[in-house]
Amino acid sequence: MVTAPVVEVHGLRMRYGARTVLDGIDFRLDRGEVVALLGPNGAGKTTTIEVLEGFRRPDAGEIRVLGEAPETAGDAWRARIGVVLQSWRDHARWRVGPLLEQFATLYLPYAASTGRQPHDVAELLDLVGLSGHRGALVRSLSGGQRRRLDVAIGLIGRPELLFLDEPTTGFDPVARHEFHELIHALSDFDDTTVLLTTHDLAEAEKIAGRILILDRGVIVADGSPAELARAVPSASEISWREDGVRQVHSAVDAEPFVRELLARTDVTVTELVVRAQTLEETYLAMIAKEDAR
Numbered sequence: 001m002v003t004a005p006v007v008e009v010h011g012l013r014m015r016y017g018a019r020t021v022l023d024g025i026d027f028r029l030d031r032g033e034v035v036a037l038l039g040p041n042g043a044g045k046t047t048t049i050e051v052l053e054g055f056r057r058p059d060a061g062e063i064r065v066l067g068e069a070p071e072t073a074g075d076a077w078r079a080r081i082g083v084v085l086q087s088w089r090d091h092a093r094w095r096v097g098p099l100l101e102q103f104a105t106l107y108l109p110y111a112a113s114t115g116r117q118p119h120d121v122a123e124l125l126d127l128v129g130l131s132g133h134r135g136a137l138v139r140s141l142s143g144g145q146r147r148r149l150d151v152a153i154g155l156i157g158r159p160e161l162l163f164l165d166e167p168t169t170g171f172d173p174v175a176r177h178e179f180h181e182l183i184h185a186l187s188d189f190d191d192t193t194v195l196l197t198t199h200d201l202a203e204a205e206k207i208a209g210r211i212l213i214l215d216r217g218v219i220v221a222d223g224s225p226a227e228l229a230r231a232v233p234s235a236s237e238i239s240w241r242e243d244g245v246r247q248v249h250s251a252v253d254a255e256p257f258v259r260e261l262l263a264r265t266d267v268t269v270t271e272l273v274v275r276a277q278t279l280e281e282t283y284l285a286m287i288a289k290e291d292a293r
């Protein structure tokens with residue numbers, strides 16, 4: 001069965017004054033995909049997401065999000081989308097629980113048409129690790145806790161499509177890990193489509209099945225971390241102990257080297273570790289290649 005794309009972008013162009021920020025980008029997102037949009041500061045990631053959310057009108061391009069043009073789509077469409085913006089909206093005088101309950105009521109009129117009931121607030125607070133803060137004033141939360149609340153606000157309506165602009169800024173390692181588990185669960189069990197921006201490449205590698213790299217207004221790479229790595233191969237690091245002495249070797253193709261090493265009968269090889277090319281190395285190589293053009 002061929003399913004309709006959740007997001008379809010053709011020839012998206014965007015200018016601020018004389019400056020072209022997006023210079024004709026094309027991509028699609030399918031149901032249940034988790035895709036990370038990467039790129040240097042100022043590459044146009046937030047602008048792209050804001051166009052898809054309907055917050056900015058593009059200069060050119062054909063854009064369909066859940067089958068509609070974002071700039072003209074109505075509230076029923078918006079109820080199917082979750083948004084976590086980069087800049088924090090100030091709800092400082094609210095308490096966490098009542099604020100989320102207030103947001104939940106906004107989705108109720110659309111629950112019948114979308115088939116998605118808003119989250120129960122206690123359950124959602126548990127999901128984002130804020131259970132103990134239901135009665136807290138928003139202004140009393142720490143930076144990372146506020147960010148968790150932003151994520152909860154993005155999720156409250158059980159969106160089909162979730163946009164996350166640098167969602168884990170300020171998260172401690174445990175919160176970050178829990179957030180990654182949450183994204184996996186949303187994609188695996190609820191078939192939620194997720195588009196996120198992040199500068200944390202280890203995070204992108206962990207949670208995204210597909211990576212889009214935006215540089216100077218165009219998409220310069222689109223594929224899984226492994227596919228991208230094949231496009232700019234760099235060396236893997238192989239380390240082991242040979243009769244107790246630590247050894248290190250780098251090889252672009254580690255497999256034949258490891259086979260040969262393990263076939264040796266003259267030494268005892270222990271603690272063998274192969275560290276493959278990371279997404280960070282792939283990303284740096286790709287950006288350097290673009291810089292050299």
Ligand SMILES: Nc1ncnc2c1ncn2[C@@H]1O[C@H](COP(=O)(O)OP(=O)(O)OP(=O)(O)O)[C@@H](O)[C@H]1O
Binds near residue numbers: 045
């Ligand atoms: N409202 C605006 N008016 C003028 N220029 C803008 C506006 N918003 C963004 N820009 C410019 O457009 C470019 C792309 O900005 P954008 O915020 O989309 O980049 P980004 O990839 O999200 O960057 P970062 O990683 O720093 O968040 C930047 O050069 C920015 O200065």
